[in-house]
Amino acid sequence: MSAPDLPFSGPDLHLSGVVLPEGEHRDLWVRDGRLTSEPVPGAETVSRGGWLLPGLVDAHCHVGIGRGGVFVEDRAGLREQALAERDAGVLALRDCGSPVDTRALDDEPDLPRILRAGRHIARTRRYLPGLAVELEPADLAAEVRVQARRGDGWVKLVGDWIDRSVGDLAPEWPADVLAEAIAAAHEEGARVTAHTFGTDALPDLVRAGIDCIEHGTGLTEDLVGEMATRGTAVVPTLVNVENFPGFAAAGEARFPTYASTMRRLYAQSGAVVRAAYEAGVPVFAGTDAGGGIEHGRIADEVRALCQAGLPAEAALAAASWSARTWLGLPGIEEGAPADLVVYDADPRADLDTLTRPVLRVLRGRVV
Numbered sequence: 408m409s410a411p412d413l414p415f416s417g418p419d420l421h422l423s424g425v426v427l428p429e430g431e432h433r434d435l436w437v438r439d440g441r442l443t444s445e446p447v448p449g450a451e452t453v454s455r456g457g458w459l460l461p462g463l464v465d466a467h468c469h470v471g472i473g474r475g476g477v478f479v480e481d482r483a484g485l486r487e488q489a490l491a492e493r494d495a496g497v498l499a500l501r502d503c504g505s506p507v508d509t510r511a512l513d514d515e516p517d518l519p520r521i522l523r524a525g526r527h528i529a530r531t532r533r534y535l536p537g538l539a540v541e542l543e544p545a546d547l548a549a550e551v552r553v554q555a556r557r558g559d560g561w562v563k564l565v566g567d568w569i570d571r572s573v574g575d576l577a578p579e580w581p582a583d584v585l586a587e588a589i590a591a592a593h594e595e596g597a598r599v600t601a602h603t604f605g606t607d608a609l610p611d612l613v614r615a616g617i618d619c620i621e622h623g624t625g626l627t628e629d630l631v632g633e634m635a636t637r638g639t640a641v642v643p644t645l646v647n648v649e650n651f652p653g654f655a656a657a658g659e660a661r662f663p664t665y666a667s668t669m670r671r672l673y674a675q676s677g678a679v680v681r682a683a684y685e686a687g688v689p690v691f692a693g694t695d696a697g698g699g700i701e702h703g704r705i706a707d708e709v710r711a712l713c714q715a716g717l718p719a720e721a722a723l724a725a726a727s728w729s730a731r732t733w734l735g736l737p738g739i740e741e742g743a744p745a746d747l748v749v750y751d752a753d754p755r756a757d758l759d760t761l762t763r764p765v766l767r768v769l770r771g772r773v774v
């Protein structure tokens with residue numbers, strides 16, 4: 408469950424501008440932290456003539472993992488990560504797995520909302536050391552229930568990783584175990600997502616009813632067709648896929664097959680995203696910040712999605728209103744908590760505008 412709304416105190420606000428996604432010029436007020444189209448006498452006008460977007464979403468990041476994979480557990484360090492996202496206009500994060508308990512951040516009204524997936528769950532010695540709960544298949548469903556209760560509606564599996572005995576990416580879980588684990592999460596009211604780079608893990612994950620695929624560079628035409636039918640989403644994390652040639656080079660000497668797989672996946676990554684989008688798979692923007700990637704790069708991910716072939720407005724939706732709907736967060740609507748970002752130009756016309764938010768309103772306050 409996500410955190411309840413924090414007690415509100417702050418002035419009433421007035422904004423006017425072009426509200427997206429509708430694209431209509433409107434006046435909006437914020438009273439007691441919530442949006443209304445009813446004029447509020449005495450409200451302070453904080454913005455006129457801009458473009459107003461529902462608060463951006465980074466749909467795949469990690470708060471609590473710092474540069475080089477170190478755990479960040481001090482409040483100042485955690486705040487710094489969350490504030491880097493907020494400065495970029497990101498007012499909600501889907502945390503795709505953190506070894507650190509960041510729950511105390513929910514009490515800080517100036518920080519973005521965080522929807523957590525608990526800790527990653529991986530097969531023994533089949534993920535980055537120390538990050539995941541590592542276990543064998545027989546224990547997967549029970550651990551999924553534990554992480555579902557720890558999180559805010561998501562559970563994160565590691566679906567594939569290098570198998571050193573094979574020398575290449577390989578699936579981590581048998582199909583029957585995945586089906587049982589995903590059903591267990593759904594019973595707990597949580598959705599499930601999985602890290603996958605390669606192809607072989609995907610058919611079993613998708614057929615087991617998984618809700619989302621992270622990275623998904625190994626998706627094929629058949630798989631995107633099946634995902635579109637089922638409504639399974641993908642968060643391509645193209646900012647992170649830029650690291651694949653580096654992963655390949657690092658593995659080259661010991662694992663040449665893995666290295667060539669990573670190069671092939673890198674080469675096809677843009678085409679995969681375009682194919683998924685064109686097939687009707689819901690595509691969302693996530694940077695995979697935390698660890699090797701700095702927080703606050705949502706604009707880079709949106710531009711990368713557009714370069715891969717999404718229309719600019721769809722790439723924008725993937726980081727704003729569509730992502731919010733997918734995560735159960737409201738947009739700019741009557742009575743909703745006021746979480747919005749203002750730009751001084753139309754970001755649909757030029758996605759570079761996203762790098763320059765001029766105002767952020769979070770939980771009804773200018774931050």
Ligand SMILES: [Zn+2]
Pocket residue numbers: 467468469503695
């Ligand atoms: Zn990640």
